[in-house]
Amino acid sequence: MAEKAFKCGYVSIVGRPNVGKSTLLNRLVGERLSIITPKAQTTRHRILGILQGENHQIIFIDTPGIIEPKYALHEAMMNYVRTSVEDADLIVLLVEPEEEFDGAIADRLNRREVPLIVAINKSDLLNPAQTAEKIKYWQHHYPRAVQVMDISAASGSNCHNLLLAILEHLPEHPPYFERDELTDRSERFLAAELLREKIFLHLSQEVPYSTEVTITSFKEEDNLLRISAEIYVERPSQKGILIGKNGSMLKKLGSEARKDLEAFFGKKVFLETHVKVAENWRREKARLKQFGYLED
Numbered sequence: 001m002a003e004k005a006f007k008c009g010y011v012s013i014v015g016r017p018n019v020g021k022s023t024l025l026n027r028l029v030g031e032r033l034s035i036i037t038p039k040a041q042t043t044r045h046r047i048l049g050i051l052q053g054e055n056h057q058i059i060f061i062d063t064p065g066i067i068e069p070k071y072a073l074h075e076a077m078m079n080y081v082r083t084s085v086e087d088a089d090l091i092v093l094l095v096e097p098e099e100e101f102d103g104a105i106a107d108r109l110n111r112r113e114v115p116l117i118v119a120i121n122k123s124d125l126l127n128p129a130q131t132a133e134k135i136k137y138w139q140h141h142y143p144r145a146v147q148v149m150d151i152s153a154a155s156g157s158n159c160h161n162l163l164l165a166i167l168e169h170l171p172e173h174p175p176y177f178e179r180d181e182l183t184d185r186s187e188r189f190l191a192a193e194l195l196r197e198k199i200f201l202h203l204s205q206e207v208p209y210s211t212e213v214t215i216t217s218f219k220e221e222d223n224l225l226r227i228s229a230e231i232y233v234e235r236p237s238q239k240g241i242l243i244g245k246n247g248s249m250l251k252k253l254g255s256e257a258r259k260d261l262e263a264f265f266g267k268k269v270f271l272e273t274h275v276k277v278a279e280n281w282r283r284e285k286a287r288l289k290q291f292g293y294l295e296d
């Protein structure tokens with residue numbers, strides 16, 4: 001009997017901010033690779049999550065939500081979306097229940113002829129009649145979609161069917177990555193992101209958006225990980241808010257991040273944090289390079 005063909009390709013998950021792209025990446029890969037918060041513009045990078053199967057290797061790409069860029073950081077984020085779509089063998093456009101068709105997003109996606117799946121996420125918020133109506137709506141706006149379906153990335157509902165649809169339309173190709181690789185991201189990156197997640201969860205208004213985290217030291221000892229992080233904000237007043245009264249906020253952020261890091265790495269973690277000011281870093285090319293958003 002002929003051997004089953006091996007399927008492999010890049011699947012770009014794109015959509016507006018906050019629709020659940022990172023939740024879907026983590027759900028499909030079964031690991032916590034990308035941070036999730038209720039705030040828009042949580043994801044700032046292009047993050048690969050690789051699903052390895054006996055006869056397939058699916059390379060999912062999580063991307064920042066599509067927005068009109070307002071400053072250099074946004075431009076870098078939209079460049080990640082562009083390259084992700086350019087690299088894709090298949091595109092999953094993720095939308096949420098109340099969302100309306102956006103011609104600018106359609107133009108972006110229609111530049112590629114690869115198969116497109118429209119997935120209506122957060123279907124747990126819809127009744128069956130509403131779901132049927134939304135499916136019709138998106139079929140009407142994306143007649144070229146190979147499939148329009150409802151899912152819930154948070155509960156996992158229908159995500160297996162999404163995976164089957166992806167596999168059906170993925171090309172036959174030998175694996176691009178090693179057979180045990182999970183992501184292209186370093187442990188340092190994942191650690192910085194987990195700390196950034198806590199900042200998004202506990203601070204409001206501009207502070208999370210003005211914050212960047214870098215890991216300055218990541219040392220593995222026998223049964224312990226020693227991690228030092230620098231948290232950058234844009235103004236001295238934000239530094240005060242982040243540290244909190246008698247250091248209480250910084251302590252809370254650090255302790256929650258540490259618990260998650262211990263669960264992720266399966267080791268005891270010692271996490272040290274320092275807060276610094278980098279004026280207007282979101283608009284400064286040199287800072288964006290330092291923080292890894294731009295190539296040298």
Ligand SMILES: Nc1nc2c(ncn2[C@@H]2O[C@H](COP(=O)(O)OP(=O)(O)OP(=O)(O)O)[C@@H](O)[C@H]2O)c(=O)[nH]1
Binds near residue numbers: 018125
């Ligand atoms: N009710 C419901 N909420 C969901 C579902 N999937 C994700 N969410 C919530 O939607 C919010 C945004 O999820 P993310 O995965 O961070 O969304 P994103 O598209 O990656 O957002 P950005 O990175 O900001 O573009 C979080 O509060 C999730 O818990 C779902 O299936 N149902």
Ligand SMILES: [Mg+2]
Binds near residue numbers: 035063
């Ligand atoms: Mg995200």
